[in-house]
Amino acid sequence: MAKPSDEREVKIYRVERSFQGYLDRALGEEKVREPLVDIYETKERVRIEVELPGVKRDEIEAYVIKDKVFVRGYKREEFYLEVGEEKRKFICLEREFGEYYREIEMPVPCNTAQGRARLEDGVLVIEFPKVEDRRGQRRDIKIE
Missing domain, CATH: 2.60.40.790 (Immunoglobulin-like)
Structure with missing residues (x-):
């Protein structure tokens, strides 16, 4: 993912990171x-x-x-x-x-x-x- 450059992008970036963590745990993927x-x-x-x-x-x-x-x-x-x-x-x-x-x-x-x-x-x-x-x-x- 690209580095966020403005406030809106920072919020989107944080939401995406949060969901990725839940998805990885749900699928049992250790990373x-x-x-x-x-x-x-x-x-x-x-x-x-x-x-x-x-x-x-x-x-x-x-x-x-x-x-x-x-x-x-x-x-x-x-x-x-x-x-x-x-x-x-x-x-x-x-x-x-x-x-x-x-x-x-x-x-x-x-x-x-x-x-x-x-x-x-x-x-x-x-x-x-x-x-x-x-x-x-x-x-x-x-x-x-």
Whole structure:
């Protein structure tokens, strides 16, 4: 699906993603989930926020290759039929478990060697300082 560019497209995009998840579960198809991402920039940095609810810090891998950020995570199933002496009967079980994966293209040139990430309330926040893109600019070469 294309990246949404206006408010109406964002709403349609969210509805389609929501229905796709229900359809996959109804058909019993196990797939890698694509987490929701917000990307924005300030004058000095690019910030990427990846929604990973319930995924533990040690189950997340984030890395950069060239101008792409890769995020992979795994949310383990945490429901049990028996806890100690107590037996459980599930009435509703809607939470999703399994693998998450997302490739994110950097919108502007960044210093990826100085990238930092932290997990805040189920959101992986990744920040990179921006750098000036000098490709395509004229640079004189000193002739010796």
